[in-house]
Amino acid sequence: MKKAFLSAACLGSAAVFAQVKDSLQTNNVDEVVMTASRKKENIKEIPSSVTIVAEKQIQSQLTVNSDITSILQYTVPSLGTNSGQTSNTGQTLRGRQVLVLIDGIPQSTPLRNGARDIRSIDPSVIERIEVIKGASSIYGNGADGGIINYITRRSQSDKNISGLTQVGFTGQTYGGTLGVRASQLLSGKVNKFDYVFSLAYERTGYMKDADGVNLTPTYSPAKMDNYNGMLKVGYNINKDQRVEASYIGYASRSDLNLGLVTGKYGITPTIGEGVGKNLETTPQGTPRNHNFRINYDNQNLFGGTTSLNFNAYMQDFRTVYGYSDTFLGGGQSNVISKKYGARFNFDTQLWSAKNSQAEIMYGMDILNDQTVQKLEDGRYWTPDMNMTNLAPFVLVKIDLLKKLTIKGGLRYENMRVKVGDFNTLSSIKSDGTFTKSIFVTGGNLKYNALVANLAVRYNIEPFVNLFGSFSQSYSINELGRILRTSTEGTIQNLETKPIIVNNYEFGATGQISKWVRYEITSYVSTSKLGASFVQSADRALTIQRSPEIVYGVEGFLHFTPSKWISFGGSYSWMEGITSIKDDGDYSAKINNSRISVPKVLAYVQARPIPSLSIGLDMLHAFEQDRFEPNAKTGMYVYGEGYVPEYTVFNFKASYEVNKNWRVSAGIENLFNKMYQPAIAWWSVRDSEFVNSLGRRGTLMFEYKF
Template structure:
């Protein structure tokens, strides 16, 4: 593995030193303004010199300036959310300033959006050879008006991601049939060493600028991204005022039944003082009782009712020079349930599990805290034209689950996870000829992840897993004749895991059933690759193909806690390596935008969850997952836009491991992994301060398994019946400062069961989703 690491960095250093061959001593400058079709400035538009890696954002007046540009012909690429990107050819003269004015036209096509998560560099979707969904600020605003639960927002907006569970966790909310990695500004939130399923709902949407979802196995970010990743990009300072802000106060509740009223308050401040800028935000929410469409109290087990939610956020930055910046981000999130109800089992397939008044056993459950701290230094020209981004970060996560009688004497489990990381990311532009340019992004991730699961009374269920990972990587991107984008990259995983000696949980008195397990060290080394190409000359047909691998040690804790051997060396702890193949295209035909993609992924060893004798175990067998997604958006006229998407996924396991997935012993993957087909559609209208967003979601059926001789379904194998929901968001700008919003979830008050309530196949989890709920918000901007 060491020679591979040396090879990666040797290539990187060669590129770093070689770039000076193309540099010129005398440089030029380009400056200008970016405006919309009404001749108004467009702030925060991204202006990039193609092939150079140099880029800036416009200020509140739409102005920009880029210095130290090599003389000669150059191409400006200007892009901003909600506008069609534009390219403009310019001429740079040595020692001179070129002045330009750019006008952007409004557009709904995602091809024009700018992202950073796919390659760890700023690029537009038109350059990215993979499937990406970006949830823009406008979409976050509308969807959070319907429900301020981020799991609901991404569950609706992202094709290929399972629908929301309506619970504190996201178990079963997979991405393209596989597990996903959740990030906040690139900081890992997931706990793949002991997957707790509370990573999607780890931040409040009020502090999210946008969400970038990279679909399909990815070698870019490391452990846990088998199905892709979700990166929550937090808010950044806007404008040049010393102080500005936005205040919100709201009421939430069901339209049927009592004790459902909750409330929510948030306050944000932002501003710029010379070279210093800041964003500060605080949010508090208390939910009332959650009821279903019939007015019955929804089961409090892992529920969202009677919950107190806190989010505190700050981001402060200081610009030493035009090219050097230091930025500090901190976010705190907490969600704890204080319910006066206890579970009353339902009858699977007949009547729902509900909540009835009673005293809950144990301590309050939920995510007690999730601290994220990120210190970032950027230098756009650290050596020649090479830019540097360096991050030091930490995450401190603690979550508590409901009391369970499955433990001897009953008990509550908790997961504690602490991550510390260092990330160094460099980018060097390359110029091979007048027709071929590119850049290389390279660096390393250093991560220490310590995760454990115990019972709150001190009994160890999963011992402390101490993982250290050093992963150098390099990603080369090239642009051929301005239209063909070709990428390739590699990442070398070097993982060492320390596990202490431990005893499995006793199943009876005096330690009965407990097994002493000798710990030790597990080493994992792997080199994973990715490659792809996108041809972007024609907006009406913008095709791409890609291949990418992922590497993860997923849910090692589940293997450890179910151990029946006396040493970890005898346990099945091999990693999951996924090969993902994908092809698709995007089209822009006037007012119509259309995208489609087909994917196919394989893994020699998967992690299909089974329940055996009351114990959850990970079934390791070869897996094959495939599916497709399509999306369409059409601007009807003026402020009216309609659109929707369809996502289908299926998966099978080679149970007899004979290389054939169609044998009599082979099986479909469980529905806790494979989600039913999902359709979403929307109609958006905006005019003179009024915004209305009507959306519809249909979740299809999945029935692949048979019950046992007693008529009981295994975990994840019960049939899923389809359901559909209508939601409405409306907002009106009453004055320049005041804005009134109303969101209605489940507009038609449909009685339905989320997929997680159905695929479990038992009485305790057969819980209905929310009945009609409202969210009334008054906002004040200053």
């Protein structure tokens, strides 16, 4: 194990796999990135691991599957494979939880992680996706493994009005699976105003496996209505000042009426059949995700040496889960969250010379997060949690001779959480007995810490550029789950300390010739007190708090031997160990609910004639055999199940009829492979042993004006 740890730590890279993968469709491979330091930067100046999923890449993947969890699993090497359901449980980044943002607005609910944050927007309104890998505190609570920031579309035309209309159909080779989607985008500029307006709707059909059998109705994306609307209006006050306001709304509701036929783990899958019992009073899904934002930029303060960015935002989120009888009386639960926040960001030029400069960024973040998990009948599963976070920060960046970039910063996290009084739910144990409800007195929890980051990038030659970085995150992830399992009468007796993650990485990237690019990175992240799901004696899930080390390696090769073809691939691998007894003995492994299977992504993209583009994507998930079953029962416990390997191919093609019309087609699971997602194996539960989607095709028509 030590040998594996050292070899992983001595490798290097950063991943921009999806960005260069799309190079046949766009010549701009030096993308502008804003997520890494909240200001526009060329990717060649960023001394950390970044993946950019460009607009054309998103649109290409949309032809295959509109589910953004699927799009990301094919474009981000170190992100876990998806579950094929509405939940993104297990889809961790570098073995830790990820913070999801839309234009910088937090979508995640770390106080009670509902695992619906990745699937919180329709991809039709996304201009690009910026993925910052590794622990980060730059956007606040919850970024233990990194950040996924959906950057929405902006007006890029000087016309008063321009638009993009898309209509698509999906279907399988079995009856009753037809789905439809339609989106309309309008944008333009009128004098000093610019705007973007978008509406998108999708109605999915039944979803079936490779044998034509309905997939499980639990958290199913089948027979679901998905809605997305966006309005963004900007006004250029003058050449230095701009104000912009936006609203983005997303909703999803399922009316799937299939009955649940529970299978047998490892033998027969859980499926949907007949008509459901209709125990659910509210449709599963996310009935609301409202995001409001106002942004102000001033590029000319204090004689032109300082710029200011200020933005204020609000998010109102609610997601609804399926019926559960794990607690007395049964019912459906909701995770409800409201966030109010503001960010002040100043950027002052310290000095500037030929090919060299230094700047300092400083400001403060303010966030109020109000989260609760309740049942439909009003019973509390978690108490009301009201968190206020005030975080001043400072960051210094030095660029020398366009070769050397040095970044270093500090951020002071000051969190206060007010927890309400509540009664725990009476739950049903595996042996049929009950745990009694108890009254828990709330109170105030206080957390504060100084976190830091330091990074260096040295662009030696085009064929080799090196970087190394150290970064920290600070989060109070899954506080609600800890509180809801209280056995004490007061929250002061519970282990609720925050997670502080130290992330170290070393990377190399470069262009060996005109047609060969590469990137490789290694990382190690440590935390004195992590948080993982483990199974208790009565098979209930609890949170284990213990010291952790996660380490891994990822990288890719990209080849463009001619203008009409490109191909390449990526590889990612990770391992995680923990010291359960807190004695420095890291002989135990973090389970598979966080440590994703190693995976290879490969692709070939060709344009045999200017108007025709065709491509083939491959995802190969390796087997994961990290644990032994119980010697007496022969069964694994939750998170430790053996995961077999599988390989899936997707096909996509598009044809430009003329400058206005385009026809696209895609086939997901091209060879109709019968397999199960990784979560079906490592969860070790009969109800979660499910098959994946069989072959499904998409036909899309696009009109641009």
